[in-house]
Every structure is written in C-alpha cells, then in structure tokens.
Amino acid sequence: RTLAELDARVTKCRACPRLVDWRESVAHDKRASFAGEPYWGRPVASLGDPEAWLGIIGLAPAAHGGNRTGRMFTGDRSGDWIHAALYRAGMNSQPDSTVAGDGLVMSGARTIAPVHCAPPDNKPTPGERHACAGWLRRELQLIPTLEVLIALGGIAWQATLSGVRAMGWDVPRPQPRFGHGAEAVLTRPDGVPVRLLGSYHPSQQNTFTGRLTTEMLDAVFARAKEIHQV
Template identity: 60%
Template structure:
C-alpha cells in the first residue's frame, strides 16, 4: 500500500493501528455517527477505504509522485479535518489536491491554492503562520477549523456523485461536533457550497427553504438552535482563479475579515 500506515509516527497523524476502517458507504455512516469527539472522527476519516477509485488513485499518486517531490514520502490517505475543536469559523473546500494535501497530510497544504489561502488567514488573524508546507510545520488555525466535502484526492479534481455521497457522513458529523460554537461557515467554491448545504441541515442547522446561488461574498443567514450563524460564499483560490485575477488577495482578505466580524457579532454560547 503506497501510503503512510496509521501510527507510523507521521506528524499529526490522528490514527492508530487499531483505528476502525470503513470499507464501504454503510460503514462510513456507522463510524461517523459513532464518533464522539473530533479526534475520534478525524482518526477514522484518515484511514477510510470506502471508495475503490479514490483509494487506487491516491495511492498511485503517492507511489509515482511528481518529479519535484520525488524524494518525499506522500501521505496517500484521506485528509482529515483539522483546526480548533470549538471553532467560530468553519472553512469548507472540495477535496485534497493530488500533490498537495495527498502529499502533505493536511488540506490546502503544499499547493498554490493553499499558498493564497493561508497567507490570507494569517493576515486576517485566523492562522499563526503565513505558510503551510507540511503536517507538523507549526501551523495552527485560530478559532477556525478546515475540512473538505470529499476527503481523498480525486482524479482530475472531480469526485463522482457516489463518492461525494459516500463521504457525506464524515462532513455532516464534523459539522455537528463543531456546531455549538460555529457562527460562520465559509464555502470555498461552488462544489463546497452545494455539498455543505445538506450537510449543515443533517448536522442540525436551520436553513432557508431554498439554497441561494453561489457567489463571492454571498451571505445566507442560518442558525443552530437559538444561535444565529452565517453561510458565506468565497471563490476558490485555485490557480486558474488567482492567475486570471478572478480571485485577488484583497478579495480573500475581505471574506475572512467579514467572517471574523460575523463571528464576533454572534459569540459562542
């Protein structure tokens, strides 16, 4: 198997050799629902083998590697959510990059999208370092938690609907565990916007009857119990978007500055 074994000493590996492994969508749903803490949930996420196509792809990439990273050991496993266990701000993306999170073991780490994202999070006070290069590099999120709709790197960055649905319980349960403190959910890109909507509802959030169209800066009022919250849209800091100027550093900073304003206006209970 071309991936880091659980409990091998990889920095920040949430799993142990005895962490239970999901081999299909039914087992994902059961293991997610039975996870009582973020630590237990992320450990189980990080060893999932429910989607054969994604397992084969992530491990092939970890074996073949990109020439620039030929001397590195790739993570080659699902990339779990990480950050504050009681966040006021959640950041949801699509999936790990084949030579980014699939290599480094941390979502949005080690690729161009992550370079833009973490620089903005640092400038706006949501991260302690400007860069994120590898799990265990000292990076830490401040009052924020980051996760993906799909936890394995997909071929061509396009998970199938079946793979998205199989991964849904991981996202829903992570949202549910973070819900009591969460006041803002930032969806990075249209796919995350679509995926997080039913997951928020499943996690216990109250949503408007219809999902508004995705857009940069779109705000949707939601709630968890009596606590008000906001779903906030943000263009994905992909290479295509940043190279063409569709996303600028100022645009990202404005989103995360707004997220902090909203989170402060509705402090955790």
C-alpha cells in the first residue's frame, strides 16, 4: 500500500460515530458561512511531502479549519502558525494556506494528526484517539525517510510514543516527559534513530497568552533542521 492510497482510504473512515456526526453536521450548518467554497466535512488526510524527513504531529483538524478545507492544519489560526513557521524554516513555498488549490508546496515536511476528524471542542475522547491510532501507525510505516518528529502538545507527544512503541520502536524508559523543547531519541526496529521534539501547541490559548511565541516555535524548527543536517 502506498501513502497516497492510505490518504485516500482515511478520508472514507467512519469508525467514530460521534465524530462522523460532528464533522458532517458542522459542514452542513456552516457551509452557508463560506459561500462558494466546498466544505470538506470528512476525515482529513495528512498533508505534505510523501518523502518528508520532518513530521509535525498535532492533535486533530479544526472544525472550521481542516474540516472545511480538507487539508491538515490549514484554514484556522493554529494552522496559520504552523505553516508560517514552515515558511520561515524554508520548507513551505508560501507563508499561509487558506484554500485548497492555492499552490502550497511543502518540501521535506508533512503535517500529521493522530486524530483525523474534527472533534467537538477540539477534544477527542480516549476511545476516539485509540480508534485512530492505527492510521498513525500505518502512516509512519509508509514514511521511512522521517528523521525528526515534532509533537505539538502533550497529547501529540503521548500519541506518538504509544504509536511507535506499538510498532516495535525502542522508546527510552522511563518514558520521556513532554515539554517545550523536550527531546527524545526513538529507535526504529532497523536501528535507525528518529528524534522526537516537543513544542507547545499553537492553540489560541497558548499564542494569545504568550505561552508560545514565534521565537519559541522557530527554535524548535531550527533544532529539527540542525538534527537533519548532521
């Protein structure tokens, strides 16, 4: 199976009844607010370079962001932060992405969510996170070029550690703790190391309060590039 086939398959998933209902009802109710634009309202596939060395793991698409555009971490303010940081790091062709087909090209990076459907209040349940974990594992298996993963927030950090452990990767013990700037070395079964970096999630709660600044986010991307270039 290829990554493109996986992306196509995930958009048809209906495993989580609450999220199926939410993503579709949001799309139905809000479509009129975005007149002229199609409203995706389905699971959102990961976005970016299929041969990425950097994977950016967030939480889930936003109800009016990825759930609207159909592209992971676009169309909302958190996504704007991520794509602006990728542009500053020289990995995006443009600093923002507002609609599908706007010409965005991502080089070396891929935005990945451990939950592919927009959840109410941006909070997937543990059961929904568990249901979607298989998609994350399959995706990571299909990107052997990955060298660095950036986990945006504690849930992404935990989902990444659980996912790779289930794939037989070696995870340090005791389990590495999440923090902004935290680092852990994960080792694939073939012995290849993949570095996990922690960053606070660019939610409005974090960016409005200054808990996460552009400088702090840029520093994590700079560290990722440093690892890549060694």
